[in-house]
Amino acid sequence: MTRKSAMTASGGLKLSVAALALALSAGSVAAQAGGGSNVLRIAWPWDPSTMDAQMHRQRYTQIVSHAMRDKLMYQEPPGLALVPLLATSVTQIDETSYDVHLREGVLFHNGDEMTAEDVAFTFERLWDPATESPRARMGNMGNIDRVEVIDRYTVRWHTKIPFGPPASAILGFHFSGQEILHKATYENLTIEQARTHPPVGVGAFRYVEWLPEQRMVVEAFEDYWQGPPTIDGVIWRTIPEEATRVAELLAGSVDMIHPVTPDFVDQLRGAGMKLEIVAGTNMRMLMMNVREGSPFHDPEVRRAMNMAIDKQGIVDFLYAGLGVVATQVPGDGQEGHIEGYSPFSFDPEAARPVLSQVTQPIEIFTQGVWQLPAEVIAEQLRGYGMNVTTVVLDDATFNQVNESGNFDLLWAGAGYGSGDFTGAYYNNHFECVRLETDRVRTGFCNEELDGKMAAIRTEADAETRQALLDEVIQELTEVHMPWVPVFNAAEVWAMQPYVNGFRGSSAGQYFNLHRVSLDR
């Protein structure tokens, strides 16, 4: 080949590549408008695992499900308090019976009115062993005997044990976690069929399409009982990688992304994106092994640990202020949280004499996404003369270490999306009975405290109940101290400037998407 022919070949190649690039670029603007001008396009890392509201345990599947099916109660954003949705009120009949009164005139997507039959069927299907639902025992539903239809708009709950006053009973009933099904549809579907059957609910949006691992599409339901949504529909796109989600938002091909980590906050703000920030319901804490043999068996060491960590510094410098410092065992907004209660302040001088005596090698176990704060905490503890290093584990391994209690220090998190403390949360982290089912965690167990909690669960008088609960919280936080509560990371959504009316939810489940508007 001559020099000329080689150059001709090279030039031809360049032209071909350029022509291909130009040809493929044509029409990009039109294509990016996909989804329509009044459809909210959300990019998130998840994909709903099923269309059956009762066959999953994932928050993200529930978000999609809730858009199509309402529940008896929900946590209105941004807080955690339960407010009525399809139930108008709950009255206690006797120690183990409660009547739930339903809203009238609520229509399913197929035009049928929701009645007590639908509500009773929903819970009977959930608890039917043949359903094999992983949600069947959420809250305290394992102790519910049955439900009974009283009239067209009233359903009676019968419990095996006292559930306390209605305000606490509804947490045990887990009303905020179960979407109401259309009986006539679901009683004729097998579990396998229900997995992909278009949901029929009473929610603000109606099912359009589910392309697994790609997108979920819903459209506005004009006869929604709270009035028609202001947007025409919602598209959730599954994009696992955060950098890719951010790129999608910057390119204008989606309207909103979630979740956003602090790494991208400045970039998104700089690009003019709006951020919705609320304190999340996942509290990060340093769990200490309180069992014999661990250096943290000594309460004085645990007390010193509670004064040794600069929590505000971590929130400000690592999380750009996107977090709330935690000062007590219940998290911000959780049941039992005592407003203004902060028994320990950051006091290195008080912590140093005790912690400088703890010289044996100690590992802090953590997960990859939480490595940075764990490293900072380890560095702060090394400043007191402690010999602390961090060990990063994958999520599944971390969970196992957490439950087996095979650690000295664990940089852990605990979610409280339901807002509950006296029920599942206390049972899961502190109640002695948990040790029988291999949830050792810190190894903490105090039967006296368990006795007080048992009394709280059945106490009908609100004032007495609150006083008892305050006592338990204070004992846990400043007497037994199995944790150093550190902070709650914020939940962050980023969106285009034209997205209005979106309220983030601490619990991360309920967004009132029917009130969002797109003012492009």
Added chain:
Amino acid sequence: MANYILHRILQTLIVVLGVTVIIFFVLRVMPGDPVRLMFGEGDDMDIGQSRIIYEQQLGLDQPLYMQYFKFLGEILRGDFGNSIVRGGEPVIDMIARALPLTIELSLYALFIALVIAIPVAILSALKQNTIWDRGGTAFALIGVSLPSFWQGIMLIMFLAVWVPIFPVSGVMDSHLRIDRITGMPFTDAMLTGNWEAAWSVLRHMTLPALTLGTGICGQFVRVLRSSLLEVKHQDFIDAFRARGLKEPTIVGHMLHNALPTTAVIVGLRIGALLSGTIVIETVFAYPGMGFLLIQGINARDFPVVQGVVVLLTVLVIASNLIADIVHGMLDPRVKLSGGRGSGS
């Protein structure tokens, strides 16, 4: 030839059996199980009991050897079991959805790799020890060395955000639909005459295919260049030149002689191509086999991981076998016989 193929198929069965043992037990040995991961800290009053009940329902409380034989029996019936995390969806359905996407993306990446590699290798071989050759070699080295994750993100930033030529991620624009025939979106769109969707799919596939393609084309360049250099110095090439044949004709003959080796390398690189999709599909939110595998591993969804790994193993072995057969067909000097491998 038939003897050879039969022998290789028997070998494949043994390898697949070995892979089922390894993947099954490695997944179980790894700490953490799907039920604990799924239930998390949970909102159940007695979450330990809830988990035990669910584990019994899924059969995860059975002894490992029984679970393994159940898994093996299912595979023999062409059933990979049901996803633990995705509401009991049959794994075979998930694979049927993901595999065509990966195949189409891999073919496009292969096409891009060859389109780049062949001219670069020819130029490099013809202009040996010149700046063209060094440039080609450097290109090959860079292609092999760049981490595909980083390269993918860079391509997104340059060609989808700053200069918005291509879409950032996904399979096609959200408002488009394609009737399923083969499951490969571009092919199906073409078969149904849905030109808008075909165009959208092609544009969405370009950045991931480019990332994958440049990763493997460096190796193609190196192999093809070496083969061309070997052929270039043979007597018959000098004879062609002496007869006054035109340069393109001579290059054609060189390519014909160099391609068998390259074809084998292409076949052998199918494995690298498929493993490359694991990262690339996640970066570009392209829901193929790699995407499925990562989701399955993260959720400890045992049946999904097992199904994907076993199938990918079969695919890699099959592609190697095909490469050997093609090698034999392209190069008459190669004889394929059972029990002694290729080229004997």
